[in-house]
Amino acid sequence: MSERAPERQRWEQRMETPLAVASLAYLGGYAVRVLARGLSPDGQDLCLAITCAAWALFAVDYAVRMRLSGLGPLRFVRRHPLDTVVLVLPLLRPLRIVTAYDRVQRRRDGARLSLYARVMAYAGLSVALLGFAGALTVYHHEHGAPGATIRTFGDSVWWTCATLATVGYGDVAPVTPVGRVVAVGLMGGGLALLGAVTGSFSSWLIQRFDHGDGGRPPGGSPGAS
Amino acid sequence: MSERAPERQRWEQRMETPLAVASLAYLGGYAVRVLARGLSPDGQDLCLAITCAAWALFAVDYAVRMRLSGLGPLRFVRRHPLDTVVLVLPLLRPLRIVTAYDRVQRRRDGARLSLYARVMAYAGLSVALLGFAGALTVYHHEHGAPGATIRTFGDSVWWTCATLATVGYGDVAPVTPVGRVVAVGLMGGGLALLGAVTGSFSSWLIQRFDHGDGGRPPGGSPGAS
Amino acid sequence: MSERAPERQRWEQRMETPLAVASLAYLGGYAVRVLARGLSPDGQDLCLAITCAAWALFAVDYAVRMRLSGLGPLRFVRRHPLDTVVLVLPLLRPLRIVTAYDRVQRRRDGARLSLYARVMAYAGLSVALLGFAGALTVYHHEHGAPGATIRTFGDSVWWTCATLATVGYGDVAPVTPVGRVVAVGLMGGGLALLGAVTGSFSSWLIQRFDHGDGGRPPGGSPGAS
Amino acid sequence: MSERAPERQRWEQRMETPLAVASLAYLGGYAVRVLARGLSPDGQDLCLAITCAAWALFAVDYAVRMRLSGLGPLRFVRRHPLDTVVLVLPLLRPLRIVTAYDRVQRRRDGARLSLYARVMAYAGLSVALLGFAGALTVYHHEHGAPGATIRTFGDSVWWTCATLATVGYGDVAPVTPVGRVVAVGLMGGGLALLGAVTGSFSSWLIQRFDHGDGGRPPGGSPGAS
Numbered sequence: 001m002s003e004r005a006p007e008r009q010r011w012e013q014r015m016e017t018p019l020a021v022a023s024l025a026y027l028g029g030y031a032v033r034v035l036a037r038g039l040s041p042d043g044q045d046l047c048l049a050i051t052c053a054a055w056a057l058f059a060v061d062y063a064v065r066m067r068l069s070g071l072g073p074l075r076f077v078r079r080h081p082l083d084t085v086v087l088v089l090p091l092l093r094p095l096r097i098v099t100a101y102d103r104v105q106r107r108r109d110g111a112r113l114s115l116y117a118r119v120m121a122y123a124g125l126s127v128a129l130l131g132f133a134g135a136l137t138v139y140h141h142e143h144g145a146p147g148a149t150i151r152t153f154g155d156s157v158w159w160t161c162a163t164l165a166t167v168g169y170g171d172v173a174p175v176t177p178v179g180r181v182v183a184v185g186l187m188g189g190g191l192a193l194l195g196a197v198t199g200s201f202s203s204w205l206i207q208r209f210d211h212g213d214g215g216r217p218p219g220g221s222p223g224a225s
Numbered sequence: 226m227s228e229r230a231p232e233r234q235r236w237e238q239r240m241e242t243p244l245a246v247a248s249l250a251y252l253g254g255y256a257v258r259v260l261a262r263g264l265s266p267d268g269q270d271l272c273l274a275i276t277c278a279a280w281a282l283f284a285v286d287y288a289v290r291m292r293l294s295g296l297g298p299l300r301f302v303r304r305h306p307l308d309t310v311v312l313v314l315p316l317l318r319p320l321r322i323v324t325a326y327d328r329v330q331r332r333r334d335g336a337r338l339s340l341y342a343r344v345m346a347y348a349g350l351s352v353a354l355l356g357f358a359g360a361l362t363v364y365h366h367e368h369g370a371p372g373a374t375i376r377t378f379g380d381s382v383w384w385t386c387a388t389l390a391t392v393g394y395g396d397v398a399p400v401t402p403v404g405r406v407v408a409v410g411l412m413g414g415g416l417a418l419l420g421a422v423t424g425s426f427s428s429w430l431i432q433r434f435d436h437g438d439g440g441r442p443p444g445g446s447p448g449a450s
Numbered sequence: 451m452s453e454r455a456p457e458r459q460r461w462e463q464r465m466e467t468p469l470a471v472a473s474l475a476y477l478g479g480y481a482v483r484v485l486a487r488g489l490s491p492d493g494q495d496l497c498l499a500i501t502c503a504a505w506a507l508f509a510v511d512y513a514v515r516m517r518l519s520g521l522g523p524l525r526f527v528r529r530h531p532l533d534t535v536v537l538v539l540p541l542l543r544p545l546r547i548v549t550a551y552d553r554v555q556r557r558r559d560g561a562r563l564s565l566y567a568r569v570m571a572y573a574g575l576s577v578a579l580l581g582f583a584g585a586l587t588v589y590h591h592e593h594g595a596p597g598a599t600i601r602t603f604g605d606s607v608w609w610t611c612a613t614l615a616t617v618g619y620g621d622v623a624p625v626t627p628v629g630r631v632v633a634v635g636l637m638g639g640g641l642a643l644l645g646a647v648t649g650s651f652s653s654w655l656i657q658r659f660d661h662g663d664g665g666r667p668p669g670g671s672p673g674a675s
Numbered sequence: 676m677s678e679r680a681p682e683r684q685r686w687e688q689r690m691e692t693p694l695a696v697a698s699l700a701y702l703g704g705y706a707v708r709v710l711a712r713g714l715s716p717d718g719q720d721l722c723l724a725i726t727c728a729a730w731a732l733f734a735v736d737y738a739v740r741m742r743l744s745g746l747g748p749l750r751f752v753r754r755h756p757l758d759t760v761v762l763v764l765p766l767l768r769p770l771r772i773v774t775a776y777d778r779v780q781r782r783r784d785g786a787r788l789s790l791y792a793r794v795m796a797y798a799g800l801s802v803a804l805l806g807f808a809g810a811l812t813v814y815h816h817e818h819g820a821p822g823a824t825i826r827t828f829g830d831s832v833w834w835t836c837a838t839l840a841t842v843g844y845g846d847v848a849p850v851t852p853v854g855r856v857v858a859v860g861l862m863g864g865g866l867a868l869l870g871a872v873t874g875s876f877s878s879w880l881i882q883r884f885d886h887g888d889g890g891r892p893p894g895g896s897p898g899a900s
Contacts, residue, residue, distance in 0.1 A: 161405075161408075161409045161412060165409075165412035165413070167393035167412055167415070167618075170393075170619070170843070170844030173844045177829065180829075180836075183833075183837075184836045184840075187837070188840070191869060192876075193416070194419065194872070195873040195875070195876040195877075197416050197420040198423045198424055198876075199873055199876035199877035199878075199879070199880050201420040201421060202420075202423065202424035202425075202428055202652060203881040205341075205424050379630075383634075386633075387637070390634075391616050391841075392617070392637055393620070393843070394618045394845070395844070423644060423649055426648075428649075431653040604855075608855045611855075611862060612843065615841060615859075615865060617838060617841050617843035617865065618845070619843045619844070621824075643866070644869065647866050647867065647870040651871060652873065652874035652878055655794065656882075
């Protein structure tokens, strides 16, 4: 933990907002490029430029943090696996927004949120962002493939939801290798979502029992009481 | 919690039964309108009138409670999200019956029910009511759509069960946008159901271990021993 | 609990073995009747007779226990829901074998089995028996239906496994009302199985943490160490 | 535990590396035999020889350990069920690599890994190895069957992933008896994987609550903080 120098902390604080904005710009540029079919060549170039600029910012941030950490490249890669994965597959970048959201919330006294609410908020946000990125990628690679059943972006979103809930109807399903690899990633997300829901519920029940049963219904949201 | 004035409590106690009746009337009116094909125009008008009257009662109750809370409209909406959602999507209204059922039961000394039994009862009731409302809506929007596989109400119920258990055969599946949005809601219900079943079982096991193993079989219902 | 008179206990102990035998006979008779297509009329009559005789024994046992309990019929039905369900739907009778197995095992010093092992044994046995009964019933009602995809008993077993694991491929699926009602019951069994697996694992992990980490791998069966 | 003589321990330590190598050789030989269609007859014979040699080593190890244990054959089989299963179905052999990996890691001071990380590593490794073995077997038995939907190894891997995550699209599914039996085994693996993910998450949450809430986000990997 000797790498947590004040310089690195200051850099991370200063880069928080630009990186979050760049993440959204990356996702937005990719979405427009994939979804807007009748886009003019100029518009397409603009989207590409935004996407590349955002990625360049990610790379610079990664390099600076590696520098500031005082570790060699190899050890830095080994100790920051999530950052490295996110640099290579920038569509997973939304996961970093989640971390940023947490930091912002904590500064605004959000620390009083219970652990369950936080876990649920994280699980929900991560799944929504990953699902959107996954649906985009699958649509991009599937909608023109021969024999594809995923033809519209609506189909892709529908398929993504069925996958994340581990329901898997199979009325539409990816047929291309890239689509299937993304699908396996989404299945992993679905399993993690299940684990978060079940685990939170389970520990909530156990805590209720340890501290006595106050009688509030388990389904009672703060708004219903 | 300064909004929990005695006036509001009295209002809620007085409105409990009328609201529960109105919820059932709303669901019943909608069900008859969707399912009874050979209904005379007069009968259809009656169903519509019942549905609208029930909804008007919900709106009045919402307005009165907002008034009594002494909060501004915006803050009231933010602090009572479930009530607001239920006002906009009245088919989710059954969730409020569950809360009412809890209050009635508590008055009748039902508090001695164990936490597990209550969680199971809630999960079961919520899932049954939401499943029924979901099956109705999906049938309503699917059975006439081109290329639909859900043609009868029986198909719709069968598909709803497979979705709630996260099994998802896919032999029948919704094809219209509305049907698919409802389906995503039901998938969420299925995940919550899984969480409730697993969480209850898990915490029951842990509690058994903490208080020693009395030797009762885990599958042993109170009636079987 | 005043109904737990010694007379009732003696009756239950005496009836244990006959009831278990009758349960197996019932299941066996039903299985032979459903699966053996080329059975002679005499053989079919024999199977029917065995099934009926077993059911008569169940009814007698139920009546005697109601008598011995000293409760009125209505209160007895309310306090012994599992027994009543099993009397009406004798294919669920295997669940009682599980209870009997537990009693036999306890007498043979089986109480030293850990709670996890017992939960796993119960879940496994119940699921295997219910799955077999469900596969039989579904095959019986589906294999001759028009448009059926479940044509052989092998298809039925395959479909049952996919349902119990909540995988649900949908390559074969029931199309008759009876088949679908049984399917919903099996889905419930699948959810319970998931809950048992997850809950046991979860509480095992928590217990391991509370009592320190002895270092045995989680996958280590007694035979592998 | 009187069978844990020093002689047996020394034998197990000495055989660890050869057995792990033989497991990989077995799996590799089988994979090449199944996947390499254009292999010359000599190459096929070589693969078969490697597979058989590896199996012979397994059998010798099993016999020696039975001898050293001082138990009769029957009691040895009953007390080492995993070893016996693995001897008969050598494709499950990878499970032993997992155990070996654990021993190696422990010697290298890996004991400081938290229990959660270890459970996750086991679940991941076991699922990956079993999934690979299962995909190989299913491909071997399915790709030539009439009416098969699993025609390439890619299809088989895709189907295996959908099964292990209990998603089960059903766009491709096994049709041969052997393929379906393997599928049921993989479903069991999927259930265990779900249990491991959910159970770890649940107990992590509970532990966090017992020791106070330090505020680190639940999704925060060591590299992201």
